[in-house]
Amino acid sequence: MNYLLVFIQFAGILFFIFTGPSIPASVPVFVLQAIAFVLGVWAIVAMKLHTLTVLPSVKQGGKLCSSGPYRILRHPMYTAVLLFLLALLINQYSMSRAVVFAVVFVDLMFKMQVEEKILLFHYPNYKKYMQGTYRLIPFVY
Numbered sequence: 001m002n003y004l005l006v007f008i009q010f011a012g013i014l015f016f017i018f019t020g021p022s023i024p025a026s027v028p029v030f031v032l033q034a035i036a037f038v039l040g041v042w043a044i045v046a047m048k049l050h051t052l053t054v055l056p057s058v059k060q061g062g063k064l065c066s067s068g069p070y071r072i073l074r075h076p077m078y079t080a081v082l083l084f085l086l087a088l089l090i091n092q093y094s095m096s097r098a099v100v101f102a103v104v105f106v107d108l109m110f111k112m113q114v115e116e117k118i119l120l121f122h123y124p125n126y127k128k129y130m131q132g133t134y135r136l137i138p139f140v141y
Helices: 002-018 027-047 076-091 095-122 126-130
Strands: none
Touching: 002 076, 002 095, 027 076, 076 095, 095 126
16 A cells, blocks of 8 residues: 555656646746755755655654654655645646646645554654644644
8 A cells, every 4th residue: 555655646746747847937836846846855854864765654763853844844745745746737737737736635645644643653752743743734734
């Protein structure tokens, strides 16, 4: 199941990359894409490569990351992916791209639920961490 979730996520990203321009024509959409890119890189740097995994799982010896963007968001990489795809969708809208965006969104929502159950089991202080952070969107959700 975990591999299927990751496959859907990356298939959706690749679909967007290969079905339209990657660099937006408008400045506001470019700024949205740049924010997504910076957030994603910041989340990866904060997570550190020895803990990072694309699967909704915990690496052996991994530690709960609560620094960088993880101080506010539990899933900043997912936020970055969705913002990046949203920028590409806005840049070149089509019904097929909107459907793929929706599929990736639902996939990531399900993946977050799976991941949070694993993290609750693995890290005793994860429940407290959840209470002090937002899942995906700062100050909203």
